[in-house]
Amino acid sequence: MVWTALAVFLLLSGGVQAEDQLTIGFVPRSLDNPIFLDAFENAHQKAMELGVRLEWLAPWGFSTEGQLAVMESLIGQGVDGIVVSVNDVPEIQGAIQRALDNGIPVITFDADSPTSGRLFHIGIDNFKAGWEAGKALVRIAQARGLEGPLSAVIMSGEPDALNLIERMDGFFGAIEGELGLEVDEILYNRDNVDLATIMVEDYLKANPEVDVFFFTGGWPFYVPSDAMPAFKQWAHAGGIAVGIDIFYDALLLLRDGLLQYLVGQDMASMGALGVELLVDYLRGGQLPETVFVEVGLTYASHENLDELLQIYEPWLVK
């Protein structure tokens, strides 16, 4: 036990790099989205435990070109495997294929590219997450006596992000037949959290009559409620906002009445599983039983808010 601990310590400290020490490239969609920080910490923790080197690389703001550059750098470095959250676009598919051609196994997390040749995918059931958000909207509307049709605006990240598309599909599937909903506009924030906040505020200033706001991700949830006065005013005037992603700041918005319901994804598990399962494959050739490794969903509403605020810690990143 002592010898094992000493070996792990030496590997982690970099004092000794074993000949066969694996290097895993972990590529979130961007660095500027704090949603991946849980994955960051847990992936590193898992890498330390497993004695592998973890390279966490991404462009600051998401861009296909930036992610391609990161992928190419990892391929050029000759890493042993790559975990990546992608847009399902041909350029990324090509980069994944080049990695595979170079003997580098690739798995995806968060956002999948099923046809790219990746080994498997780790993430939530995005359709289900959207479905749960839709069902929550229906419940809230019915509780308020709203029969519709309601006007709605949707905020998403990248149009080509398969996970976001699936969330929207689930959302619309859940309300179909249950609530009349007319989508006025879909706002794409390009995975930019700062832009997302601005877009929400601008839209609600211009269109305060909209009834529903559905967020396929938590991009604008990193700021305090007072930083989004239009959103706050709109919500307090009866606007209904539901979305996906749970973290401490998002819970504060729920507490302040800006959001009514959240569906959370377990990014920490995605990070840890991404390292663990890829190392299993690299070391033993062991693959998961299915190509989709699902991590669970969490749900936040006023009913469980106090409990969640005790569980989640503030990130203090914004």
Add this chain to the structure above:
Amino acid sequence: MKLIKLARNAGWGIHSIRTRLILSYLATALLPVAILGWLSVDVYLGSMTERVTDYSVEVVNRVAQDIDEYFRDIDFLLTRDPDFYIDQFIKLVQNNSVTNSRKYVFRIWEDFNNLRRVKPGLEDIAITFADGRILSSYGFYFTDFVPHGNTVSYSGPRVNRFGKEVVTMVRPYASDGRRDVWVSADINLERLASMANLKASPRGYVYIMDQDGQIVFSPHGHEVEDSEEVLINTVDSEVTGWKIVSVVYADEVEAELAYLKRLTYGGITLVLVGVGFLAVYLSHAISHPIRRLQEFARQATLDAAAEDLPVAGRDEIAQLSTDFRTMLARIGELMSENLKEQKLLRKLEIESLTNQIKPHFIYNTLDMIIGQLEQEQTEEAIYLIEALGNFFRLSLSQGREIVKVASEIEHVRNYLYIQQLRHGQGYQYHIQVQEPEVLEFLMPRLLLQPLVENAIFHGILRADRPGRVEVLVSRSHDGIVFTVSDNGVGMKPEELEQINGILAGEIPAQEDRPCFGLMNVQKRAQLIFGKEYGLTLESEPGQGTRTILKIGFLDEQLALEAEESA
């Protein structure tokens, strides 16, 4: 050779006035222009080299200044006060944990990426640990580029993780350098290129070299062209220690001069062409009349057709042509006159000679010799024969027209002797030469004998008293004066006036006039010596006559020429 001959005949020979004029014009025009052009090029070359050097120094100073300012800014970014987030993250990493590092790492990424955004050329900024872990604006990963040392250093160029060529500025994160953590900035090489994108000439360039002589940046890759002659100026960057080198190709300076050279050569060519045309025109304008004059003169030597000489214009050449034509006309007239005079002179000499050897003079003299021989006056006969022989010998003078005065005197003396014997000692004669040196002077022959003959036959033989003939030879300031005096019958004033009038040309002479012999002498004397010379008669009726002949001096050369022309 044929071509050269044709050119020479056309007036293009090297010695022709036309060619010399053209060459003179060209040389006169070429010399100042060439000197001015050469001076301009030389001065401009020096000025341009100095200017390029100054500008080149200015360029490297400017580049060094830009680089220093840029890296001071970068250093300012790196030399931050102890940053709470970085400090905490470093502690976590050095304790082999990233748990709860999210707020630090996110802030650091955000900070680094903000710096990248606001600082052009800043490709990356990173915190590197001694074990190779690196937190940069791209994430948290491993690197082979692990700094060392506790001082600020600059390295590169190198290709970073993402394929960008960068140079890296590194400094220890903590001032004491105890943490084995470095903060670094990758500067895109394109930024260096833009700062070094100053050049002192179109082909020139600036490259950057580190303290070890390795190329940091060069627009020609990492190879510095050194195959050509270049002007180099170098300055050290105070911040980085790099050497900023400006390269200017020497041929570029010369190439800039090429324009001036072309301008100068073009100017010289234009001037030469212009002067050439002008020279040809002017030389033609000058030489053409001269050539025509020359051609005419050549023709005039064969045929003095002065009237055919074209005279155009009012310049000196035209005036010369006019004068030349006048001269030729005058020469023609003089030649004609001379020819006439020579013919007349020859005729007069023949007449004079013919007059001396009159048949009755010879017969009488021979009869007198015969009489003396019959009277056995042998000695007298011998003297007479000798005198006659001398007379004829001197008359002929071996065909010479010019004889010494002594010879002419001797000739007259023989004549007087013979005539004295013929006329029975009826008169006396006396010959006096006042200046003996006169005897050596030259004079036309047979001038005196007619005068003496007139004195005998028209003077003393007609008087009934003993006659006397005196011949006086004297020298005046401008000639020789022969005075033949007799004490004969003399002449009436009107007769004397008439004869002097005839001799002076005032009264036309007639062939049958008694002064025929005098006219012969007069014409010959004046033909040879001029109108101011010749005969003058003085006479008193019953007292005698004095005939004065004045001739000029003849030197040997004049005598020879006169004799040849005769």
